[in-house]
Amino acid sequence: MQDEWKTVAKNSRDIQYEMPGSMLKIKSVGINGFRFPISNFSNGNIKYTGARARATVDIPQKMRGANMSRTTIGLTESLSEVKRIEDLAGAMAEKILQAHEYSLSSKVTIRGEGFMYTESPVSYLDSIERFIISERSRRTRDGNENNMLGITVTGISTCPCGAELMRTKLESHEEKITPTHMQRARLSVFIDFHGKVLAGVDDLLDSAYRSMSGSVYSTLKRADEAFVIYNSLKNTKFVEDIYRSAINAIYMKLARVGGVRAVYARAESFESIHGYNAIASGWLDWKTVEDSINPKR
Secondary structure (H helix, E strand, C coil): CHHHHHHHHHHCCCHHHCCCCCCCCEEEEEEEEEEEECHHHCECCEEEEEEEEEEEEEECCCCCCCCHHHHHHHHHHHHHHCCCHHHHHHHHHHHHHHHCCCCCEEEEEEEEEEEEEEECCCCCCEEEEEEEEEEEEEEECCCCEEEEEEEEEEEEEECHHHHHHHHHHCCCCCCCCCCCCEEEEEEEEEEEEECCCCCCHHHHHHHHHHCCCEECCCCCCHHHHHHHHHHHHCCCCCHHHHHHHHHHHHHHHHCCCCCEEEEEEEEEECCCCCCCCEEEEEEEEHHHHHHHHCCCC
8 A cells, every 4th residue: 555655656746846937046945833842852950842943945946846845854853863952953954955955055943942940049949940942053055054042031120220219218328128129031142153052051041040130930938039039139130231241141151162153132021010021132243242341451
């Protein structure tokens, strides 16, 4: 029965290779929403669940369509061949470029879900914090390779302006803890590499969490809650402060790592006393960051 259908396929025209009605080159052809498990990349206190990918190649103007099955086969094979999750998009992009012999470039974007297992600060209760991992890789037939690695975490932002207002109201300019509005905040950081990804997800997670006013926890006892509130109030930050802290933290982590082209951060505070959110974001090339942290004298 299977041989029969194989014969049907063999005797059929491969219409992807036919001449299209309009002779136009297409820069991006492929699949979107391809879902797959990434639990095999879990390591230590970082666990992964699932991800989805967008994978594309270019096709020449004389070709009607791409061989889509080659793309899904390449993505699937890469899952068992790659050891580090940070290398996954790059391996997939290389795999599909080699599978599509008529293509000059390939691009793979991945967005996945991970969980970091940690403890509450006082009671040491197990706490599970969700984060998003993002990767993007582009390959060209002439050997050019660009990769991007990023994560998105949730933390706390504590307003320094509100704290100053309350300090003035309480008629004290001493270094004391004063109330202000607090809210959840989300921070994304991305690193753009020329060549192989030489950083780890743990590097990005550590830098991001250290940049917030405080951390969130899935489980807190009253002592933990008091600790989190107190320390967040001691560490008030605007979204601008969170953005700058993230850029600086990433630089300190990766200052000795080669191949970094640029860094991106996006801080968003879900304002508790406003009907809108506050954001600060942007890409910076690595040389600009380096010069701002280590200015030439």
